């Protein structure tokens with residue numbers, strides 16, 4: 001809907017944690033925005049559960065950018081508040097993949113909770129999950145940097161989502177119901193209109 005309606009030089013930043021999966025492979029949302037609208041697009045990801053930010057509890061976040069550091073700094077200045085601390089990282093795919101893939105690990109964390117397997121097992125799931133996130137990211141984009149996984153978008157978002165995210169909550173309910181109630185049913189009942197963060201929509205995945 002925005003094609004042809006933007007002034008030249010407009011900048012974008014995406015907070016969407018997901019990817020489009022095409023026949024030729026996955027395409028990050030920031031690239032989709034850049035390709036569709038012909039504009040530069042940064043990403044902002046991090047341990048940022050919305051209801052906590054809404055009441056101004058302290059959070060960190062990470063802005064991922066490609067080459068244009070000035071644009072990233074402008075976004076960081078715009079987003080930073082005393083309760084929202086933003087760092088910039090020149091690794092747009094790494095930042096965006098962290099935000100996307102941690103939602104898969106959160107489902108495993110929820111299943112562990114629902115099966116009452118304990119905190120040690122949950123920590124193991126998170127550790128192994130983080131390692132798999134890194135391996136998968138590098139497989140897709142060899143330029144992805146190890147240090148990105150230690151920013152807020154990496155380990156911190158993984159932790160907060162595995163503790164307090166919607167995927168964890170619904171996956172726990174799925175396991176507690178012995179798999180007898182579907183994810184679709186639990187999503188509709190528990191999320192009040194929000195959607196699970198691993199969702200197939202025709203050929204598109206909002207992970």
Ligand SMILES: NC(=O)c1ccc[n+]([C@@H]2O[C@H](COP(=O)([O-])OP(=O)(O)OC[C@H]3O[C@@H](n4cnc5c(N)ncnc54)[C@H](O)[C@@H]3O)[C@@H](O)[C@H]2O)c1
Nearest residue numbers: 015016017018048049050051193194195196201204205206
């Ligand atoms: N809520 C949070 O705490 C939070 C925090 C940080 C980032 N985010 C990110 O912000 C985005 C929106 O979150 P939300 O809480 O508003 O979620 P939401 O579930 O309330 O809304 C997501 C909407 O996107 C739609 N959607 C899903 N796949 C789509 C696709 N391929 N094309 C078009 N629409 C699609 C869904 O139908 C739904 O209406 C997500 O990517 C999420 O990861 C959310």
Ligand SMILES: O=P(O)(O)OC[C@H](O)CO
Nearest residue numbers: 046047048049165166167
């Ligand atoms: O929407 P949640 O509750 O899974 O958490 C979303 C964010 O990705 C947390 O940073």
